[in-house]
Amino acid sequence: MTYWIKQFFTRPMTHWKALLEVTVTAIISLVPLLITAVIFNYKNEGVFDFHSGVRGAVGGGQLFLYAYALLGTIFWLAFMKYDRPMNAPRRAIGFLTFIAALFIVSLLGLDPTISNAKNHFILESSYWTYCAFLIANYLLLFFVEIDPPPVSESIASSTQELMGKYERMGETK
Secondary structure, three states, X not given: OHHHHHHHHOOHHHHHHHHHHHHHHHHHHHHXXXXXXXXXXXXXXXXXXXHHHHHHHHOOOOHHHHHHHHHHHHHHHHHHOOOOOOOHHHHHHHHHHHHHHHHHHHHHHHOOOOOOOOOHHHHHHHHHHHHXXXXXXXXXXXXXXXXXXXXXXXXXXXXXXXXXXXXXXOOOO
């Protein structure tokens, strides 16, 4: 576990590449919502209120659909990317995201377009869910680039641990 934490804090270029990819993905996916906000303001007789336009565009919980659209990418990076070695952080992030996607699927079962959501908690959770899926995508893009620790390092660590246990076996309490 310490290996993965150390890798997380010592690879700025890998962070930069992952952040850049997630930012481009988010911008391109959110452009239709921003266009909707501009159209809303245009139809509002010249009164430009960008906040109301954006709230009208995502005010029904549509960000759940955007988050669910990221599930394919997240699932691929977490479980299917065969040209990179599998590691524990990828599995854990993929599993947590998959569990969160079950919540979205249950909402889609109730209202497939998520256009009639009025509950404030549901609407707020759409923002947080989309952000959480973007963060999961970012973390997976980061951890997919990290190779597992070398076998020799694991063997040396385990050997030292076993030698310490062997030496302590002879001690009486």
